[in-house]
Amino acid sequence: MSDISVLSNQYEQLVATSDKVNNSVIAFKKKSLLDDAATKAKYPKLSISTEELATAKQILLLFLENIIKLIENDSLESDFIPAIILDDYKTRLSFKPYLKDDLKKLISELKQNQQVTEDDIEVLDSILSILDNERSILFRKLRTARG
Amino acid sequence: MISFVKGIFYDQSNRVTKMLSDLASPQINGEIDRAFLDKTIQMLEDLNAEIQILANSGDLDIDALAPYNIIRYNTFHERLLTIELFRYLVIINYGSPEEYFKKKISRIYTEVNCMQKQPIVTTISNSQDYYWALPSYDVIAVPKGEQRNLLNLPDLYHEMGHLVYNQHEVYLKGGIEPVINQYYNDEMQRVLTEQRDPKLIPFFREKNQRWISGWIMEFTCDFIATYLVGPAYAWTNMKLTTLSSSNDRVYKDIPSHPSDEARMRGIFYILEQMGHNAEVTQLKSSWQDFLTATNNPIPANYNYIFPQRIIEHLANNVLSGCQAIGLIAYNEQIRKFGKPISKILNDAWYELFRNPAGFKGWEEERISEINGLIERR
Numbered sequence: 001m002s003d004i005s006v007l008s009n010q011y012e013q014l015v016a017t018s019d020k021v022n023n024s025v026i027a028f029k030k031k032s033l034l035d036d037a038a039t040k041a042k043y044p045k046l047s048i049s050t051e052e053l054a055t056a057k058q059i060l061l062l063f064l065e066n067i068i069k070l071i072e073n074d075s076l077e078s079d080f081i082p083a084i085i086l087d088d089y090k091t092r093l094s095f096k097p098y099l100k101d102d103l104k105k106l107i108s109e110l111k112q113n114q115q116v117t118e119d120d121i122e123v124l125d126s127i128l129s130i131l132d133n134e135r136s137i138l139f140r141k142l143r144t145a146r147g
Numbered sequence: 148m149i150s151f152v153k154g155i156f157y158d159q160s161n162r163v164t165k166m167l168s169d170l171a172s173p174q175i176n177g178e179i180d181r182a183f184l185d186k187t188i189q190m191l192e193d194l195n196a197e198i199q200i201l202a203n204s205g206d207l208d209i210d211a212l213a214p215y216n217i218i219r220y221n222t223f224h225e226r227l228l229t230i231e232l233f234r235y236l237v238i239i240n241y242g243s244p245e246e247y248f249k250k251k252i253s254r255i256y257t258e259v260n261c262m263q264k265q266p267i268v269t270t271i272s273n274s275q276d277y278y279w280a281l282p283s284y285d286v287i288a289v290p291k292g293e294q295r296n297l298l299n300l301p302d303l304y305h306e307m308g309h310l311v312y313n314q315h316e317v318y319l320k321g322g323i324e325p326v327i328n329q330y331y332n333d334e335m336q337r338v339l340t341e342q343r344d345p346k347l348i349p350f351f352r353e354k355n356q357r358w359i360s361g362w363i364m365e366f367t368c369d370f371i372a373t374y375l376v377g378p379a380y381a382w383t384n385m386k387l388t389t390l391s392s393s394n395d396r397v398y399k400d401i402p403s404h405p406s407d408e409a410r411m412r413g414i415f416y417i418l419e420q421m422g423h424n425a426e427v428t429q430l431k432s433s434w435q436d437f438l439t440a441t442n443n444p445i446p447a448n449y450n451y452i453f454p455q456r457i458i459e460h461l462a463n464n465v466l467s468g469c470q471a472i473g474l475i476a477y478n479e480q481i482r483k484f485g486k487p488i489s490k491i492l493n494d495a496w497y498e499l500f501r502n503p504a505g506f507k508g509w510e511e512e513r514i515s516e517i518n519g520l521i522e523r524r
Contacts, residue, residue, distance in 0.1 A: 004279040005309045006361050006403040012283075015222060022222075026206075026215045033211055045205030083360035084402045087353075125214065132218050139225045143232065 007142040010082035011135075017080040018128075018135045021063055024056035025124045028116045035115075057110050060124070064103050064110075067093065067127065071100050085134050092130045099126070152216050153207045156198055159223055163195045166235055176241040178249060180267055183285065187234040194226055233284050237269040244270045244294045250521040251488070252287075255307070258487040259375050260475045266310055268303075270294070277387075280306035282313035297495040297510050301383040304376045304489075308368030315472050319367050321464030324359060327457060331355035334451060347448065354400075354452050361403040363461065369410050370465040373417040377477035378426040379492040381414045385434060392441035398449055408438070409453035416462050421476060488517060 030048040033039045040046065066078050070090050081089050093099060102123045109120065170188055201219065206212050248268035256265050264285065272279060272288040278299065280287045287306045293299065312319055331351045338347045372380045388407040391397055400406045411434055418427045446452075469476070480487040491513050499506045 005282050005313075006364070008281055008283060010360075015225070018218070019222060022215055022218050026212060029212065029215065033209070039211075043205065043209055046209065077356070083356055086356075128215075128218065132221070135225070136221065139228075143228065 004142065006084070007138065010084045011138045011142050013080075013082045014085070014131075014135050014138055017063070018131045020059050021131060022128060024059045024063075025121065025128055027052050027056035028060075028124070029121055032116065032118065032121060061107060061110055064107050064127075068100060068103055068107070071103075081134075082138070085138055088137075089130065089134055092133070096126060099123070103127075148213055149208060149210060152213055152220070153202070155220055156202055156207060156216075156223075159220065159227065160195055160198045160202070163191050163198070163227060166231065167191050167195075170235070170238060175238060176245070178246050179238055179241045183234070183267055184238055187230065187238060190230050190234070194223065194230070198223060233281050233286060236271050237267060237286055237288075240269065240271050241267075244291075247294050247518075247521075248289070251517065252303070252307075254521045255303070255488055258475065258480050258484055258489065259304075259307075260473050261307065261311065262473065263310060263314060266307075278302045278306050280309040282310050285310065295514065297492060297513060298386065298499065299383060300488075300492050301372060301376045301380040302387070304372040304380065305368045307375075308371035309364070311371055311472070311474070312364055312367055315468065316364075318471050319371070319465050319468035320363050320461065321468065323363060323457070323461045323464055326460055327358045327363075328355060330454065330457060347451075350448060351451065357400065357402050358457075362400075362405045365404050366410065366413050366458065366461055367465050369414055370417050370462050371469060371474070373414050374421070374466065374469045374476050375474065375480075376489045377421070377493055378418060378423055378430065379489070379496050381411070381418060381426075381430050382496045384411060384414060385430075385437065388437075392437075392443055395443050397438070397441060397443035398445045400452060405453060409458065412453070412455065413458045413462055416459055417466065420462070420466060421478065486520075488520070491517060 027048055030046060031053060033043070034046060034048065063080055066080055070078060070081070070086075071093055077083060078086060106116075106120050106123055109116065167188060170184065170191075175184070201207065201216075207216055245268065248270070249265075252265050252268050255261075256263070266280070266285045266287050268287045268289060270289055270291045270293060272290045274290045276288070276290070278287070278289050287303065287310075289299075289303065331354065334351050335348055337343065338345065338351075369380070369384070384407075388397060388411070391399075391407050397407050400409075415427050415431060415434075418430070475483065477489050477493075481490050495506075495510065495513065498509050502509070
């Protein structure tokens with residue numbers, strides 16, 4: 001009878017993904033801000049360590065490669081996206097026709113340790129936005145789940 | 148924008164502090180499980196610490212980070228609401244019905260020989276949300292006033308099943324996953340070799356995924372409940388299915404749950420394996436009449452969604468698993484305890500059929516009897 005136990009497990013998986021990806025994008029955004037001398041001077045507390053960037057890169061590479069697999073329909077499951085929203089997630093990704101090319105370019109840049117540009121961050125923002133939506137929808141389902 | 152985003156994080160922290168203050172109140176019922184209360188306080192303190200770390204990091208002062216901070220805020224907010232709904236409200240609303248259920252579930256755990264830590268049963272649910280369990284929090288919720296009813300109580304055993312499954316998943320489901328995967332792989336292969344409709348491929352993939360991610364667990368919890376409470380579980384499930392029938396949902400599956408029709412087939416199979424043949428004959432006859440009367444539509448390709456041999460394979464695994472972890476089956480409970488709560492629940496259904504007009508009084512007497520049983524412990 002309990003939708004809640006299923007939804008709760010899947011929601012927790014999605015929160016873990018959303019947190020990791022959000023924090024990773026923040027790391028690259030901070031790096032981008034620190035590359036600008038004026039911004040650096042404006043926010044003296046702003047900092048990001050090499051280790052934080054390395055972790056962020058590692059997380060994003062795994063996550064983005066998984067998205068490519070999902071877009072190409074090679075994968076029916078994901079370590080990052082819970083099964084219960086996978087179809088909806090893939091549908092939302094499909095609304096962005098250039099996403100696959102943008103992600104492949106970004107993955108290549110990350111692998112070659114190239115500078116992550118503002119354009120790249122915009123791509124990441126669009127992915128984050130989808131994740132945020134899905135997390136919020138799943139949370140509403142969890143809150144209103146019937147037994 | 149900066150001051151707004153910063154402000155809502157401080158407001159969030161204040162809400163956490165107020166909840167912590169409520170939980171420290173002497174008015175909190177002393178019967179509440181202390182570990183549950185302490186864990187709730189810990190979760191709120193952890194959340195507050197994370198909000199404080201963020202507030203002190205300087206990130207909230209940077210305009211360019213505002214979109215990411217809003218996502219952080221929303222995630223914290225959802226975490227706070229989750230703690231509020233599944234823990235804080237359970238504690239704040241803990242009263243005499245919960246004390247009654249605490250004794251009752253303790254009695255049931257003894258009768259079925261469940262060695263797990265017993266969950267908190269809370270009455271924060273309602274008739275629409277019905278029974279639900281959150282195994283990660285060790286909470287089972289039942290509708291307010293449920294301590295006065297018997298006919299829904301078999302579903303408490305299903306919710307207990309979720310907690311048992313959480314701990315003993317491997318023993319209970321056994322090797323069913325490769326069997327299911329093989330079945331759908333074979334069907335997908337047949338689509339190619341027999342040139343069937345290509346749309347069947349994504350259809351089979353979806354059903355395969357649903358089996359693995361949700362249906363195995365739900366079937367298993369049905370089977371555990373049937374093993375523990377016998378035919379009464381089938382009648383209670385049939386009562387719940389009545390609600391689905393008005394929405395044409397008897398044969399419909401959803402990602403988290405198999406169809407009611409398939410669940411009933413599984414329950415009947417377990418009852419047959421337990422030797423309840425006479426009861427199954429009566430149940431099947433009523434169920435068939437019910438299906439005819441409600442006349443819900445059967446979806447296309449339904450026979451590929453819940454094949455009987457997969458249901459029976461899983462049911463056999465669950466029966467072996469229940470025995471392996473030492474759970475006591477319904478008939479054995481009767482032999483050991485004479486009149487366990489599960490027996491009273493079965494009697495309730497037969498009394499309802501025998502004398503529906505007099506059932507209310509009979510139910511009140513049996514609830515008093517249960518009170519006597521649990522008070523004597």
